[in-house]
Amino acid sequence: MHFYLIPLIKLFEQHADASNAEGMKAYMLNQFDFYGLKAPVWRKLSKEYFKKELPPFEDVEAIIKDCWQHPKRELQYVAIELLSCYQKQWKKETISIIEYMLTHKSWWETVDHAATALTGPYFKKFPEQQRKITTKWNKSSNTWLQRSSIMFQKMYRKETDTDLLSKHILHLKSAREFFIQKAIGWALREYSKTDEKWVTAFVKKHSLSPLSEREALKRISK
Template sequence: MDAVDTIAAELRALADPARAEQEKRYLKSDLEHIGVTVPAIRKLAVRAATGLTREKTLALTDRLWRRPVHECRMAAIEVLIRNAPLLKADDLAVAERMIRESHTWAYVDFLAIKVAGNLVLRHPPLATTLDLWAADANFWIRRTAILALIPDIRAGTGDLTRLAKYGDALIEEKEFFIRKALGWVLRELSKKDPDWVTTWVRDRTDRISGVTIREAVRHLPAYDRDALLTAYRS
């Protein structure tokens, strides 16, 4: 058995039909679901990815991704994450292709933050690709553009000019997953720079969505949080 067949067999050995049915329904997925937890998938994928070259990592990722099984797709993502330090700037295109084929946050968010975001952190010129993504017709790509800023923010070197630009472009989005993503990124930044988040949100309480502001203010000091929510409600 090759690596993909081995991973697939090991996943099926962990099958939980009840979990599979529930997860398939929750994700509104067209794929086959086996019913394996993310930690268990990650364990198998990390073992399979350990010691691989960049080329073999990309090959294994691609073959797992092409199997129409939810857990195989999750394993593909985990293989890519495990060997993300091996990836080159050009490999952002691999993440983009997978994101465009994802159709669910369950794949997009891992790819956006742990693959695309970390590539941008390591290769700052790639941020110009995020600029294009922020205006893409595919809302999962737009979601990726904003979420990919998180690793830089967590590292304490966040590009606040770019965040403000994306925020103003996306703040009036009707798509829930964009509204949620913007709030998520603001929430992450509030752990490092609550004053910036407070000021940015305060100047936009007449435009911001409820989903976004509730996420954004979650970790702000109580006084600022309450003042912003009051301004938003009024």
């Protein structure tokens, strides 16, 4: 365990809540163990900890991997936040550790957290990487990389590349995987906040799964 994490882990242990932990584990289908720290708590604790001192960027990959090996799920959330702190120092090669987080101990909450904190910002910083890498993800056999290829633009609003969004959605629109169908609907619903007409026309033109269509039009139909 990297020495930087030891005081933070002790801090999390001091604030652990066993009753919350049980419910959180059940909500995640008993896949992960928790300290029982709800989002406002672990965010506050980690943010205050980061403010005191951040490790050298060169150490961050090793720290992230230690977080990912830790049995408590909150440490994976912290790893995402930690890497986000270094956006100015990211290099093109940073995508490799992002991919590691997307493909290990994968579940919707870490993948979607990464879409906001990591993948979206990364492709804004390195736009020349966007089409090449997300197309690779989209055509992979990994559900979570596929989901990420659809979700990474969810915060882009007017900067959304609708051509790329369309391409990635249409390649996976027949996928039977729940998390892909949901991602398609969610990405379209987010973009409907910027351009309702585009989303309405897209859904009308293409035959999406009932789940994807329902999610896509949820905000518009209201």
